[in-house]
Amino acid sequence: MAQQLSDKRDIDFVIWEQLDGEAVLENEKFDEFNRKTCELIIKEAKSIAVKELLPTMKDGDEIGVTLTKEGVKVPESFRRPFELLKEGEWAGLPIPPEMGGQGAPKVIGYVAAEQFMAANWAINCYNGMGLGTALMIQMFGTPEQRETYVKKLVAAEWGGTMLLTESDAGSDVGALTTTATRNDDGTYSITGNKIFITNGDHDLAENIIHPVLARIEGDPAGTKGISIFIVPKYLVNEDGSIGEFNDVVCTGVEEKHGIHGSATCSMAMGSKGNCKGYLLGEEREGMKIMFYMMNDARLNSGLQGLAYASAAYMEALNYARQRIQGRDLADKADRGAKPVSIIHHPDVRRNLLRMKSYVSGMRSFFYYSALVMENIEMADGDNSDDEAYLSLLTPILKDYLAVMGYEVCNQAIQVFGGAGYTKDYLVEQYARDCRIASIYEGTSGIQAMDLLGRKLGSKKGAVFARMMTEIKQSVNRAREFESLVPLAEKVDSAADRMAAVAGSLGALARSEKFKTAFAHSLPFLYAMGDVIMAWMLLWRAATASQKLAGKVKKKDLAFYEGEVKTAEFFICTEIPVTMGKLAAIEDGCSAAIDIADAGFGG
Amino acid sequence: MAQQLSDKRDIDFVIWEQLDGEAVLENEKFDEFNRKTCELIIKEAKSIAVKELLPTMKDGDEIGVTLTKEGVKVPESFRRPFELLKEGEWAGLPIPPEMGGQGAPKVIGYVAAEQFMAANWAINCYNGMGLGTALMIQMFGTPEQRETYVKKLVAAEWGGTMLLTESDAGSDVGALTTTATRNDDGTYSITGNKIFITNGDHDLAENIIHPVLARIEGDPAGTKGISIFIVPKYLVNEDGSIGEFNDVVCTGVEEKHGIHGSATCSMAMGSKGNCKGYLLGEEREGMKIMFYMMNDARLNSGLQGLAYASAAYMEALNYARQRIQGRDLADKADRGAKPVSIIHHPDVRRNLLRMKSYVSGMRSFFYYSALVMENIEMADGDNSDDEAYLSLLTPILKDYLAVMGYEVCNQAIQVFGGAGYTKDYLVEQYARDCRIASIYEGTSGIQAMDLLGRKLGSKKGAVFARMMTEIKQSVNRAREFESLVPLAEKVDSAADRMAAVAGSLGALARSEKFKTAFAHSLPFLYAMGDVIMAWMLLWRAATASQKLAGKVKKKDLAFYEGEVKTAEFFICTEIPVTMGKLAAIEDGCSAAIDIADAGFGG
Numbered sequence A, B: 001m002a003q004q005l006s007d008k009r010d011i012d013f014v015i016w017e018q019l020d021g022e023a024v025l026e027n028e029k030f031d032e033f034n035r036k037t038c039e040l041i042i043k044e045a046k047s048i049a050v051k052e053l054l055p056t057m058k059d060g061d062e063i064g065v066t067l068t069k070e071g072v073k074v075p076e077s078f079r080r081p082f083e084l085l086k087e088g089e090w091a092g093l094p095i096p097p098e099m100g101g102q103g104a105p106k107v108i109g110y111v112a113a114e115q116f117m118a119a120n121w122a123i124n125c126y127n128g129m130g131l132g133t134a135l136m137i138q139m140f141g142t143p144e145q146r147e148t149y150v151k152k153l154v155a156a157e158w159g160g161t162m163l164l165t166e167s168d169a170g171s172d173v174g175a176l177t178t179t180a181t182r183n184d185d186g187t188y189s190i191t192g193n194k195i196f197i198t199n200g201d202h203d204l205a206e207n208i209i210h211p212v213l214a215r216i217e218g219d220p221a222g223t224k225g226i227s228i229f230i231v232p233k234y235l236v237n238e239d240g241s242i243g244e245f246n247d248v249v250c251t252g253v254e255e256k257h258g259i260h261g262s263a264t265c266s267m268a269m270g271s272k273g274n275c276k277g278y279l280l281g282e283e284r285e286g287m288k289i290m291f292y293m294m295n296d297a298r299l300n301s302g303l304q305g306l307a308y309a310s311a312a313y314m315e316a317l318n319y320a321r322q323r324i325q326g327r328d329l330a331d332k333a334d335r336g337a338k339p340v341s342i343i344h345h346p347d348v349r350r351n352l353l354r355m356k357s358y359v360s361g362m363r364s365f366f367y368y369s370a371l372v373m374e375n376i377e378m379a380d381g382d383n384s385d386d387e388a389y390l391s392l393l394t395p396i397l398k399d400y401l402a403v404m405g406y407e408v409c410n411q412a413i414q415v416f417g418g419a420g421y422t423k424d425y426l427v428e429q430y431a432r433d434c435r436i437a438s439i440y441e442g443t444s445g446i447q448a449m450d451l452l453g454r455k456l457g458s459k460k461g462a463v464f465a466r467m468m469t470e471i472k473q474s475v476n477r478a479r480e481f482e483s484l485v486p487l488a489e490k491v492d493s494a495a496d497r498m499a500a501v502a503g504s505l506g507a508l509a510r511s512e513k514f515k516t517a518f519a520h521s522l523p524f525l526y527a528m529g530d531v532i533m534a535w536m537l538l539w540r541a542a543t544a545s546q547k548l549a550g551k552v553k554k555k556d557l558a559f560y561e562g563e564v565k566t567a568e569f570f571i572c573t574e575i576p577v578t579m580g581k582l583a584a585i586e587d588g589c590s591a592a593i594d595i596a597d598a599g600f601g602g
Helices: A008-019 A021-025 A035-062 A076-086 A106-128 A132-141 A144-155 A284-322 A344-379 A384-416 A429-438 A443-457 A458-479 A482-509 A515-518 A523-547 A554-573 A575-587 B008-018 B021-025 B036-064 B076-087 B105-129 B130-138 B143-154 B284-324 B346-378 B384-416 B427-438 B442-457 B458-481 B482-509 B514-519 B521-548 B553-575 B577-586
Strands: A066-068 A070-074 A158-160 A181-184 A188-199 A208-216 A226-232 A234-236 A244-246 A247-254 A263-268 A275-278 A324-327 A338-341 B065-067 B072-073 B158-160 B179-181 B189-199 B207-216 B226-232 B234-236 B243-244 B246-254 B266-271 B277-280 B325-327 B337-342
Touching: A008 A021, A008 A035, A008 A344, A008 A523, A021 A035, A021 A344, A035 A076, A035 A106, A066 A106, A066 A247, A070 A247, A076 A106, A106 A344, A132 A144, A132 A158, A132 A208, A132 A284, A144 A158, A144 A208, A144 B036, A188 A208, A188 A226, A208 A284, A226 A234, A226 A284, A226 B076, A234 B234, A263 B072, A275 A324, A284 A338, A284 A344, A284 A384, A284 A429, A344 A384, A344 A523, A344 A575, A344 B442, A344 B514, A344 B521, A384 A443, A384 A458, A384 A523, A384 B427, A429 B179, A429 B384, A443 A458, A443 A482, A443 A515, A443 A523, A443 B346, A458 A482, A458 A523, A458 B514, A482 A515, A482 A523, A482 A554, A482 A575, A515 A523, A515 B346, A523 A554, A523 A575, A523 B346, A523 B442, A554 B577, A575 B553, A575 B577, B008 B021, B008 B036, B008 B105, B008 B521, B008 B553, B021 B036, B021 B277, B021 B346, B036 B076, B036 B105, B036 B427, B065 B246, B105 B284, B105 B346, B130 B143, B130 B158, B130 B207, B130 B284, B143 B158, B143 B207, B189 B207, B189 B226, B226 B234, B226 B284, B226 B337, B243 B346, B284 B337, B284 B346, B284 B384, B284 B427, B346 B384, B346 B521, B346 B553, B384 B427, B384 B442, B384 B458, B384 B521, B442 B458, B442 B482, B442 B514, B442 B521, B458 B482, B482 B521, B482 B553, B482 B577, B514 B521, B521 B553, B521 B577, B553 B577
Parallel strands: A158 A208, A181 A208, B158 B207, B179 B207
Antiparallel strands: A066 A070, A181 A188, A188 A263, A188 A275, A208 A226, A226 A275, A234 A244, A247 A263, A324 A338, B065 B072, B179 B189, B189 B266, B189 B277, B207 B226, B226 B277, B234 B243, B246 B266, B325 B337
């Protein structure tokens, strides 16, 4: 039977062949894992995703969540797969044992999450969203706070959230008005309203632990006056049991473009004057602590883009192989020729190969980044180089994967023609669901500002230089294979061009024309993402060529040759476009800044 | 109050300043129209669209259509605006008086339709879809058929459709299985099932006239054996009154991604052996006749893309001017600075100006094409040059406007951030509704095959050469303005490059590597669309510069200067990317054709 959600062979290829995942397993913290156990975990995750979560995806869309007097209800069909994920301790798969997790390599945790996201993102989110809260409490909480919350969150017995956004404080978090008043017992009374709160309320967990950004009375305006508080839905008694309701209420759920199975809540805290918060970390450290979680959330948004893209590509590919329509172009003069499956049509092949190139490049990029994350955790001493490197990659992992993931879903609709526009297939839901990924946890524009304003020049350019060094290593490896030499040259040129433009754009950002620089920041993020895709695909092609130089099993032959063709396709058809994007950025057109506001019309 | 749906100033600019619409009005057939009456018509259309149609757009989405025992019901709120359009004879606005229309210039008809589409596309479609049927009957019908159907269709008293698609005959129309059997009285008995029939049934019109593609028993397979029949929902008595039900039944309506207010029907004909069809034209002429209507339908799909894009841009622009969030980048060091409206943020400006450049370019391109259509009708003698020119433009008008219209809607969501993903604003519905435009009436891939296979080399290249000549004329006009010289040079180079690649791609299509050529046909269509946008924007900038050289009213100053900035933006930031697309096409990568089917994975 045709595969769904993801291509198992491709996942294996990236982890064990391209990235040498076995080297990671040599670290003593992974004593209980070997390649075989990891493969079994992935197989099991995919099996649960296909058999248990995927059949409920449409319910999420069609039934959605309902706000009742008792709070938010999820579709009934969500319960069984949610319980299965909980029982299997899937949320805690990559979490250290001391936090109640299973301590698997991060990349394995992400691969499992990718399968669940692709099958029913909302359920995976209900199951896994407590991890961000848990990690933050583990890092910044008191021993008592850790004891009270962390294991419950990792076990998905309790849910977690992020209460940041208010109606007049979205991208500008510093404008928030939620207040905290010190109580005599060391707790704080919280008052305020938040919007767009993912999983703000639901009936899958017995308690929900809200990290809440608020300003303590008298603290300064803007981000520097923000503190962060733990606000449980139900207070927790000293023995760990569930106590009183804490006056944090869902007042509405958003009607949305997609992800209808996920509750996007408006939340009111302290409307009866009775909402208690516990300070996390120090006062006025809210932004720093929140960003610790936010970076994690951003990576998950990128993974969401990859997961949907992978699933939409598989669905489109399967359809293109089955759907008979039209004659082969080679037979067009022969009116008696039999119709063929649409994968034979040139434009369908182009579209599918383009989709595949993005899915492959995004998967390699994400798993590669997961190994960087692993290095950060495994480091004995200073891990700041890896941390800075991950920070550089994060805005691209977040927004490029979100946007290109959406593009793949959108093109998947096109493969189905009219049927793709109906609800008979999942592709149209994938597109709607995926659309959120470049909006929440910081829009595209916010990611682009982060990249240009904070990350590109990080450590005087040393972080960017590390990426260039790694790209050049891949280029040199590819040059060892004659057939890859022309591709390697193109990637090399594109990387050099990207570096040059990064330099000139950075200089522009430090000049008086800084606004013009930031008007080019998002196109630069996309150009950089393109070059990273080309790098990853060239690397994959070199890995495949190495295998092809030896003895290859017949079923692997098409896979490895396909990798070479995929790299060729992307580097020859997408990278010239990237060069055009870079040329446009370098040109530095300032029309968008110079035009008068009235010139936009209206 | 801020404008909605479209920028009236921009519409006037294109018709009366860029395109010299007054010259069209000099033709004697427009004796009853002058610039003032045309402006009044546009003003009235926009007013009805904003006041009467727009308030019902959400009902279309949320209530949608319902299939009952009596047939398909539309939302109740649709009735009043539908009746208003009918009473105002809006469908017949650009239709010749001898068909019952008002005989207005085509461009005025399209501008009115654009407003209605932007406000509630479904209602406009119920109102205007009979025109395609009417035009076909007028062209190919018998005098009796004309007498019976045409005026009723033009008056929107009866609806029209297109019954082409079957479940195994979509893009491959020739595979259809609907049959026609000759009856002794000269009529035919029709038997078969069709799917994806827009407005196949509804309760706004007392009768629906279906043009149906079917194969007469014994006729050859494929497209050459197809005939077309008039199949009314209710037979029409000799006195013109409504007669018996004609055994054509809606058996289902599609659940879709968008355009929920429009009934997409499955239709069964002759399931009781009692469906009568009247041959239109000659036997086996079905494809030729259908394409007459299809070309019209394709232009309307392009207009749909423009209409949504225009409306989404206006909504995003209005929001960007009102929504206060974050400090101006120039004030970032000043923590006490007041927050500003988001139109001040560089990436928002870039996004808005990019949207504006597409809306402006698409509007100019469409209205320009409407003048070509007018010339075809106004020609005393041979109009085949204009017909061939319109044919060349049609696949680009259809797919480029559909796809870039969708892109504008999608970017409009981004301007709203999280709010854009909710149903609080119309942008998310615009995106969903717009998505259909590059699917129906021939998908993107079909348009690209049409362009490369039939249109590019039409009349030994003379048709393409005409477009090049017109582009060069605009380039030369722009060169008269010093500030436009650099932009003119860039457009000139891009056009030359496009022509060169058109030549090499055409040659490839005639070679053994024709499949590779067709794998690049859609990217070429998009590159050609880009160059046309640049041409139109340069033309607009030259027109605006001409005005700026004279005395300009204060309120026009920002508009004209904005036109120059818009052209600069597009030509300096988008055209370099287009050059990259053209380079990639010229490179002629054949990976998508060469890769083994198994290499796609799965």
